[in-house]
Amino acid sequence: MAGGLDEIDKRVVKALQSDFPITAEPYRELAEQAGITADEFIERTKKLKNMGAIRKMGAVLKHPKVGYTANVLCAFCVEEDRLDTVAKNISARKEVTHCYDRNTAKDWNYNLYAMIHGKSREECENAIEDIRRENGITEKPALLYSVKEWKKTSMKYYSE
């Protein structure tokens, strides 16, 4: 929880949000931004990772660049008592990068969302058909294909 983060931790978080240097000693450069030593920066980063505040240290690729040009946000209706099992099945698939369950609304009864990537729309829709068949999802899902990207950015925490 954020309650466990002190001011120096927050400076470390802010430094880690900036462009990560691809150099021999990247953490030393980030430590300078945060105004602490490289050793302390590394220790604090490890602590943030261990406590779960950092969920991943690594890279995220540009999906279209590596051949995955189609993607669809697919919203399913799944009975509440099977939701957990179905969500875990869907999450195990390699085409699925995100899977969340969400609350429903008055004219919107979809409760399970999966972000599906493929090399074509057909590949995405084949995956969705597999998912429906394997999990016995009878209700037609909503296929929320993107029409235009208006914004895609990384969050800047502690900047307000």
Add this chain to the structure above:
Amino acid sequence: MELSNFDKDLLNVLQEHLPISERPFKDIAEKMGADEKTVIDRLNELKKAGFIRRIGAFFDSNELGYTGTLVALKVKDGKMQDVAEFVNKYAGVTHNYEREGKYNLWFTLLSPNAKYEEKVLNEARNLEGVEGLLNLKAKHKYKINVAFKLK
């Protein structure tokens, strides 16, 4: 630019794990039987060529004290650009996509407190051209942004 087998291995390793150490790229190089300079030079090239969206830390927003939600708007014909650009201006909106379907604008919102979220949702709901709003809170995150294995 075509990815070599070395590039694919390197990106696969890096998608999984970036060491938290004095010389992280040296650690990766050793694991791959390469040298540090080769890894650093090649990663800089791959980044410049646009293969890497982001490298570094990915945070759990809840652990940092933020709450997230997915918001869907039903936007009237001809008003999309105005509404989308208005929504883009909020800090905390990280993804904003026009999509097919009756709800045609979908954005993610991270808020440092409930008051901020309420303010954004109220303002969005009352924008000219907005005919409906869904506030879709995640209950459980089963999978989040997992690596793509390159073969």
